[in-house]
Amino acid sequence: MSSGYDSAKQVFADWGVDTEAAIARLKDIAISMHCWQGDDVVGFETQTGSSGGGIQATGNHPGRARTPDELRADLEFAYSKIPGTHRLNLHAMYMDTDATPDRDEIEYAHFAPWVDWAKAQGVGLDFNPTFFAHSKADDNLTLSHPDQGIRDFWIEHGRRCREIAAQMGAALGSPAVNNIWVPDGYKDTPIDRMAARRRLEASLDAMFADPLDRAKMLDAVESKLFGIGVEACTVGSHEFYMGYAIRKGTLLCLDMGHFHPTENIADKLSSVALSLDEILLHVSRPMRWDSDHVILLNDDILAMAQELVTADLLGRTHIGLDFFDATISRTAAWVIGVRNMQKALLRALCLPLDQLRKAEDTMDFTTRFTLTEELKDLPHGAIWAEFCARMDVPTGQTLIRDLDSYQASVSSRG
Template sequence: MEPTIQSSYEEAKKLYAQHGIDVDRALERLAQIKISMHCWQGDDVRGFLNRDQDLTGGISVTGNYPGAARTPEELRADLEKAFSLIPGKHKVNLHSIYADTDEKVELDRIEPKHFESWVDWAKEHGLGLDFNPTCFSHEKSQDGFTLSHPDPAIRQFWIDHCKASRKIGAYFGEQLGQTCVTNVWVPDGFKDIPADRLGPRQRLKDALDEVFAEELNPAHNLDAVESKLFGIGSEAYVVGSHEFYMGYGLQNNKLICLDAGHFHPTEVISNKLSSLSLFADGILLHVSRPMRWDSDHVVILDDELLDIAKELVYGDLLGKTHIGLDFFDGSINRVAAWVIGTRNTIKALLRAMLTPAEALKQAELEGDYTTRLALTEEFKSYPFGAVWDYYCAQSGVPVREQWLAEVKSYERDVLLKRGE
C-alpha cells in the first residue's frame, strides 16, 4: 500500500474518532455487505434463450457501444473483470433468460440443470446468486400481460415459469450456502384507461398464490415482489402497483422490492424504507437512477443514493435489506457501468457509516436543529475519500480512477475483438 494512502487514512481516523466514529469497525461492517450486481447490464438484457426476440415489457436499452457479451462465457468474463475492480465479495443477479444450455427449452420448463455452469462459476469465485423469472421479451407476453392474462392457458404458462424459477433460486441457495432472493416482476398493464381495474389484480393475486404455494426453505430462497408505477405500453394502469404488492407482500410474508425508478418522479424510495421496515420482515432494493422516467441510468453518487444509504445505516436496516442494482446503458463501456454503479453504492454506505448518526439523532430529540444542520453540512467535507482509498487498497482493487485504465485495456484486448 502506498505510504500516502496509509498516512491519509490514519489522519482521517483521528478526525472521525473525535466524534466517536470507529473507522476500522466501519470498514469491517462494510466488508460484510453483499451487493447483487445485475448480469443484464453486460448484454443489454438480451439473455441467451431468446436472443432474437425484441425487448418488450416497457424495457428499452439505448446505445451500441462495442463489446456486448454474446455468450455465457463472455458475460462471466466481463463480470469477473468488473468484480476485480470492486472491493468486497458480492452476488450476481440472474434472469431466467440467462440459462447456459444448448437445449432448446421453454421458460416454463427451465430447471436447475440449465444453470449448473453459473453455480460452478459462482462457487469458484465465492459469489452468491440471486434470480428472477423473465416475464417479458417473449411471444406470450407481447400483448402486455403475463400472470394476470385473461387467457387461462397463457396465465398458466407464466405461473409455471415462476414456479420453475423459485426452484432454481432454491437450488442456488442450497449449492452456494448463500440465500437466493428470487424476485417476481411482471409488466402487466394497459396503455389507456381500463374499464376493469379489479379483475386483472384478482387474477394476479390468484396466480401469485399458486406460484408461492410450495413452501421452500427460506435459508435457500426468499421470494420478493416488485411494483411499478407505469411503463412504456402501460402508461395508464399497471396491475402490480405499489399498493397491490405492499399488501400482498405483507399478507404473505414476501420481501417487498422498492425500485428507485418505479415511482412517481417526486417520490424517493429512501423515504419509504423506515415505514416499510416497521411492518415487513425483509426488504429488497433495486438501486437505479431514473431520469424523468424509469430509464435505469448508471448509479451515481447523488443525493438519493446517499439518502438511501443513510436510511439503511441510521435505521440499522442492513440486516433485513437485500441490495441489488438495476440499470443498463449500452452507450458506454458496459464493464465500466458495473464498476461505477457498484463502487458508488458501496461508497454511499461507507459515507453513511462515517457520519455521527447518534449525535445527529440526539440533537434532533433535544430540538437543537442548529447542531443537526451544522454537523450534517460539516461532515460533507470530512476526509471520506481517504478512507475509501484505504478500503480499496486494502481490498486489492484499484484506488480512485486507476480502475479505468484496466477497463480500457480490457476493452482493447477483449471487447473490441468481439466484433471482428
C-alpha cells in the same frame, strides 16, 4: 496504513467515529450485481431480438457479451475491481444450455454452469423469472391475462424459477432472492382494474403455493408505476404489492426507478420495515422516471444508504442494482455503479450518529442542520482509498487505465 488514512482516521475520531469499524462493516455488505447490464438485456435463449415488455437498452457501444462465457469473463473482471465479496443477480433468460426449453420447461440443469462458476468465484446468486421478451407476453399481460392458458404458462414458469432459485441457494449455502416483476398493464384506461388485480393475486398465490425453505430461497415481489405500453394502468402497483407482501410474508422490492420522479424512495424504507421482515432494493438512477442510468454518488444514493444505516436496516435489506446503459463500457458501468453504492454506505457508516440523534431528540434542529453540513467536508475519500487498498483493488488513474484496457480487449466483439 497510509499517512493519508492515518490523518483522516484521526479527523473522524475527533467526531466520535471509528473508521476501522466502518471499514469492517462495509466489507461484509454484499451487493447483488445484475447480469443484464453486460449484454443489454438480451439473454441467451436467442442471440438476437428485442427485450420487449417495456424493457429497452439504448446504445451500441462495442463489447456486448454474446455468450455465457463472455458474460462471465466480463463479470470476473468487474468483480476484480470492486472491493469485497458480492453476488450476481441472474435472470431466467440467461440460461446456459444447448437445450431449447420454453419458459415453462426450464430446470436447474439449464443453469448449473452458473452455479459452478459462482462456487469457483465465491459469489452468491439471486434469481428472477423473465416475464417479458416472449410471444406469450406480447400483450403486456402475463399473470393477469384474461386467458387462463396464458396465466397457467406463466404460473408454471414462476414455479420452476422458485425451485431453481432454491436449488441455487442450497448449492451455494446462501438463500437466493427470487424476485417477481411482471409488465402487466393497459395502454389505455381499463374498465375493470379489480378483475385484473384479482387474477394477478390468484396467479401469485398459485405460484407460491408450495412452501420452500427460506434458508435456500426468498420470495420477493416488485411494483412499478407504469411502463411503455402500460401507461394507463399497471396491475402490479406499489399499493398492490405492498399489501400482498405484508399479507403473504414475502420480501417487497423497492426499485428506485419505479415511482413518481419526486418520491423519495429512502423515505419508504422505515415505513415498510415496520410491517415487513425483509426488503429488497433495486438501486437505479431514474433521470427521466425509469430510465435506469448508472448510479452516481448523488443525493438519492446517499439518502438511501443513510436510511439503511440510521434505521438499522442493513441486516434486513438485500441490496441489488438495476441499470443498463449500452452507450458506455458495460464493465465500467458495473464497476462504477457498485463502487458508488459502497461509497454511499461508507459515508453513512462514518456518521457520528450519537451526536446527530441527540440533537434531533432534543429538538435542536439548528445543531442537526449544522452537523449534517459540516460532515460533508470530512475526508471520506481517504477512508475509501484505504478500504480499496486493503481489498487490493485500484482507485483513481489506475482504475481508469484498467477499465480502458479491458474495454479495448473486448471491443472487437461483433
